[in-house]
Amino acid sequence: MMLKFVLALGVALILADPARAADGKALFAAKGCVACHGDDGRKAMAATPHLAGQNAAYLLRQMTEIADGVRSSPPLKPMKPAIDKTTPDERKAMADWLALQPAAEVAAGDAGKAEKGAILFEEHGCIGCHGMDGTKPLADYPFLAAQRKDYIATQIRAIRDEVRSTRRARLMVANVRKFTDVEAEQLAEFLSQVKRK
Template sequence: MMRWILAGVMMVLAAGTAEAADGKALFAAKGCTACHGAEGRKALAATPHLAGQNAVYLTRQMNEIAEGLRAAPALKPMKPFIDKTAAEERKAMADWLAAQPPADSGTGDAAKIARGEELFDEQGCIGCHGANGAKPLSDYPVLAGQRKDYLAAQIKAIRDEVRSTRRARLMVANVRTLKDAQVDDVAEFLSQSKRK
């Protein structure tokens, strides 16, 4: 009899682990699709596309929100959702999102794209985010193909030291001199770059 009870407990634990490993199901069940869209695409305005994003970066961002290290006003609606996830669930969602095809970025303004590309290179952004923002260091975000409005808001928040996590503070020197119009050019360029 004890063997059957133990076997039953093991089956329940195994089912819980399998469920936790299903990033797609967790992403939907935790309510993430409401803002970030199905499969992490078609996000609401000022909300990032997550499909095709770096999994290590996504996991770190969710953990920082859970720990209160990222606490900007725009993140307040997300905090209760993140608080209801375990660390292994966040990793499962991040792994699943990273494997999804990226969102279609549409078309952009050619002159702004050219100016933005030049600024991206001049400001040294390529060092951490890679060529065209598409091949970052291992735990940095992929910027290519991200929403223009989200990119512009984040660059300005870093420049103005509103977003001030340790990593964001490393970027301040690179973006401090950018005027709003230049930030918009960089955001235009990155939004039109292709996410691998």
């Protein structure tokens, strides 16, 4: 009876890849990511994205592209030394763990601006890739709902101006090309107030 149990436990541990599952959280702390992105990837510093509850495949691609310098807008400079000290396996462990954490609480904001942002989101084809209200992205695309307002606005401008110009970011340049900075802010106001279901 005992032997059977021990054998079953052994098999279960091998299948679950315990090193990976357990280490995402520890790595995120040990590599200094918490300093800017907050405990468990929530409560991020100003202009820094929440990572909790984000799509795992998307997170992993960003970490890889930031490490490789493919995504390299100026606000990423302070993060580069931290991500450079991670291996591909460690990034995968952190991405998988972060994706399982509950998303951040939404921030209260300006209802009038948010309403304008909601209309822009509908009229400019954002739903096709990011889902209704930014809550249901395609396979390896990002959730936008409940992300930090200042971070979203910066990204819309960076993608529009082709400062953030990765292969996938270029897919949406046509959708954002005509936005003014004020419209980028309205979109950010809206998305930062949408609760993640």
